[in-house]
Amino acid sequence: MEDKTKVLIVGAGFGGIALAKKLSRNKNFEVVLIDKHNYHTFQPLLYQVATGGLEPDSIAYPIRRIFRGHKNFHFRMAEVTKVLPEENTIETNIGKMDYDFLVLAMGSQSNFFNFETQKEQFMAMKTVPDALDMRSFIMQNLEKATVKMGNKHEQAIINMAIVGGGPTGVELAGSLAEMKHYVLPKDFPELDTSKLNIYLFEAAPRLLAAMSEDSSKASLKYLKKLGVHVYLNAMVSGYDGKNITLKSGEKFQSETVIWTAGVKGNVIEGINKKAIQAGNRMKVNRYNQIESHENIFAIGDVALMFTERYPKGHPQVAPTAIQHGEHLAKNLIRKMNGKQMLQFKYFDKGSMATVGRLKAVVDLPGYKFQGMFAWWVWMFVHLMSLVGFRNKVIAFFDWSYNYFTYDRPLGLIIRPFRRK
Ligand SMILES: Cc1cc2nc3c(=O)[nH]c(=O)nc-3n(C[C@H](O)[C@H](O)[C@H](O)COP(=O)(O)OP(=O)(O)OC[C@H]3O[C@@H](n4cnc5c(N)ncnc54)[C@H](O)[C@@H]3O)c2cc1C
Structure with a gap:
């Protein structure tokens, strides 16, 4: 694939997946997606797994399966430890890999x-x-x-x-x-x-x-x-x-x-220290390029893009990561075609949270509502956002079971947890 432009994407979260989906359909690119896990996690429903409302395989989905049929795509299960920008290389626990463009989409971790x-x-x-x-x-x-x-x-x-x-x-x-x-x-x-x-x-x-x-x-x-x-x-x-x-x-x-x-960005060694700012996020320009790294980009939770409307950066939520990923795909294609990249503009889709059965709060731009209708909206949006048809069906079944019986598939201690 020597004639293709090689894009390494680190992190198969919302941002990495959105970018890889768009880019791997373009024959000019060879896309390599790297993640330390072999599955994508739908983090907004982690609390349901923690409290027995859903089984883990309803909110996790194998990365290779997401990309079945994508010809210009490769997955590598590896942990990236370092970037060597002067060599256009990254170091991982399975060896070195080189790139033409590197996209850091490693998300965040709890900030204690x-x-x-x-x-x-x-x-x-x-x-x-x-x-x-x-x-x-x-x-x-x-x-x-x-x-x-x-x-x-x-x-x-x-x-x-x-x-x-x-x-x-x-x-x-x-x-x-x-x-x-x-x-x-x-x-x-x-x-x-x-x-x-x-x-x-x-x-x-x-x-x-x-x-x-x-x-x-x-x-x-x-x-x-x-x-x-x-x-x-x-x-x-x-x-x-x-x-x-x-x-x-x-x-x-x-x-x-x-x-x-709170959360803080997952940064890796080798990135210009000046670019790493509040909350361990990497400062990027309106094209998601990291300061002083021409061919290294950051998207999602780990990226900090200042705009007039968002002087502290965009919210660290799934829509930001998805929009960053999709926009960067467009920009990389434009760059390859010798066109100017376009500035990123965030589209606020609103936010919502559920507070138990039949109760939720929803803030849409210009429209806010709470209560039972909000709960149905919350259910629908989350169900539709789950990756994979099977996961949607299983989550729908578990939630329906829970709705009618007030019960949950809770309670197995398969792998006891011991504090360190
Ligand atoms: C409990 C919880 C609830 C949330 N609820 C909501 C919600 O309701 N709505 C909403 O919009 N957002 C919600 N969020 C936030 C949302 O999940 C994040 O904003 C989103 O996941 C960020 O996407 P991302 O692509 O930047 O990173 P992530 O989705 O976090 O993906 C990062 C990926 O990078 C991989 N990775 C990290 N470091 C390395 C490394 N060194 N080498 C290889 N791989 C690496 C990880 O394994 C992971 O797969 C929630 C988050 C949490 C934790």
Whole structure:
């Protein structure tokens, strides 16, 4: 394929997949997509896997299968460790690879801020293994609670806490609360589930800070109705594996503390240090080119593009990554044809979050709504966004089963989770 332009894409997330799909249909390009996993993860529904609403294979899809029939496409399962821009090469755990254009689409990881050194004590939710670990840990603790009734740590064992009241924290809190009300009393009749507390701590004065006031208020109301203890203006200042301390001095017990309070970009060695800015994101121009790297681009969560409308960069959400990927494909094709690249313009599709059964909040540009209709919209959008027909069908079946029976395929501890 020596006559073709070789594009290496690192990361098969929303951005990498969108770019590779468009580019690999063009005969002038040889596309190599690299990911450390052999599947694409639909991260918005990770919390459903963590709480037993969906099985992991409903939200993950094999990368090779997405690209069946794409002639100019290759997949390599590898972890990229370094870029050598002067040689147009990357280093991976399976060897070196060269490129004409390199696109970094490695997404982000949890940002533990001051808690980085003790991050192992928290549960994260960025990958399928994270979600399965969380599910196992919750079930292990509930099993433990049945034999440790009266133990002085009992409360810490059964309580669950979430740090961060963004969409992930809110959706997770709602899902855990439903599990507490509808599933656990049937599966653990010997447990007094009324003693199980679900805490949600948010440092800002409102939940869903990136959404409208109406959505914040509605989500708070829904969570309170579900019995979640929501604390606003509540900055977590300490955690010892059992006790959470807030900046105000208040203390809470919980062995299960789920961290959803922020993300930082996954950057790799070799990129101009000046380009790596706030939140570990790589500064790109309006064509997704990384500062001082002519043929290296960044898209999605890891890219930081300043525009007048978005002076802090675009939101780190799936539509940004998809739009970056699709736009860059167009630009690389234009570049190959000797045409000027076009500036990227973000199209805001709005945002939404669900807060348990029949309740959701939706902010569309110029139109906001909450409640049951919002929940149906949320269901439809997420179902249609899942990759692969099989995944859509299975998720639809699991959600319908859950809707009619109030039950979930929850509870297998196949691979027990042990804290490091
Ligand atoms: C729990 C959760 C809920 C979310 N909910 C929503 C939502 O409701 N709506 C929404 O729009 N967005 C949501 N998001 C955000 C959205 O998922 C991200 O913005 C989006 O996934 C970013 O896409 P990306 O292509 O930049 O990276 P990702 O989708 O994160 O993909 C990055 C890929 O790079 C791979 N990778 C990373 N480092 C390397 C390496 N060194 N070598 C090889 N491969 C590597 C990873 O394995 C991964 O497959 C949520 C995120 C999370 C975690």
